[in-house]
Amino acid sequence: MGTVKQEVHRPGVFKQVNKAHKTGRHHSKGSISSDAKGKVGVKVLSKRASKNLSKEARRHQSSQIRKNKREEVLQRKRNLGGSYSAPILVCVIPLQEDVDVENVLSILTIADGTTNITNSPCGTTHFSISRFKQHFSILVPPGGNLFATLDVAKVATTIIFVACAVHQADNNPREVLDDWGKEIMLPCVAEGLTIPVVALVNLEKLHIKKHQDF
Numbered sequence: 757m758g759t760v761k762q763e764v765h766r767p768g769v770f771k772q773v774n775k776a777h778k779t780g781r782h783h784s785k786g787s788i789s790s791d792a793k794g795k796v797g798v799k800v801l802s803k804r805a806s807k808n809l810s811k812e813a814r815r816h817q818s819s820q821i822r823k824n825k826r827e828e829v830l831q832r833k834r835n836l837g838g839s840y841s842a843p844i845l846v847c848v849i850p851l852q853e854d855v856d857v858e859n860v861l862s863i864l865t866i867a868d869g870t871t872n873i874t875n876s877p878c879g880t881t882h883f884s885i886s887r888f889k890q891h892f893s894i895l896v897p898p899g900g901n902l903f904a905t906l907d908v909a910k911v912a913t914t915i916i917f918v919a920c921a922v923h924q925a926d927n928n929p930r931e932v933l934d935d936w937g938k939e940i941m942l943p944c945v946a947e948g949l950t951i952p953v954v955a956l957v958n959l960e961k962l963h964i965k966k967h968q969d970f
Contacts, residue, residue: 785810843882843891847912849905849944851919851937857896860918860957864894900936906943915944915952921959932956 777784788810809817846864850857865873865883874882881894895912897905909915919932933941944952 843893845911845913846892846894847908847915848894848896849909849915849917849940850899851917851932851941852934853899853936855918855920860955861894902940902943905940906947909944909949910947913950915950917952917954918957920957
C-alpha cells in the first residue's frame, strides 16, 4: 500500500496580514530585551549604548552617577583644611556687644592639647590640630562695624555666632540678641551665607532650671 502525501496548506490571496506594531521613536521592551541578549542589528551597533539600556539598567546607572558625585563632594570637604589645601576660615561674630571674644578664642584654641597656635600681625589666629590633620584660621571682625562683618562672613568657610547667657556685670540672665545682634543677624540671613554654628557661653553661671530657656 502506497503512502499518501499530505497536501501543504497554502495561504490564499485573501489571507489577513496584520500590521506590525509601531512603538514610535523609542524602543519597545521586546527589542531592548533582544538587544541585551546579544541580538543586535548592524545599525544598532553604531548607536550610543545608553539608548539601548533597559529601564532597570538606566536606574542603576543614574544611581551610580549620583553616588560618584556625592563621594566627590565628600572628598573635597575632607580635603578642606588639610596639609595640601587652604585652612578652614572661621568667622566669629558676637551677637551681643559685650561678649568676651578673647575668652571664646581661648576656648576654641585650647580645646585640643596638640594644637599649634600662631597669631598673625593682622589679627588672624591660626592653629592646626595634628590629630585631625586640619588647619584653621579664625577671624573676628571689628565690633559694631556692619559692613566689615559682612565682608568677612562672605569669605568665611564657617560662621560661629556667639552669645552670652548672662550679663557680664551681675551674672543675671539676658536676651540672646541685643540691638547689635538683631542688626547683624538680618543681613547675614539675607545674604544667604553658609549654615552657621551658634555657641552659647557662660551657661554654667545660670541655675540649672533656667538652662531650658536657652
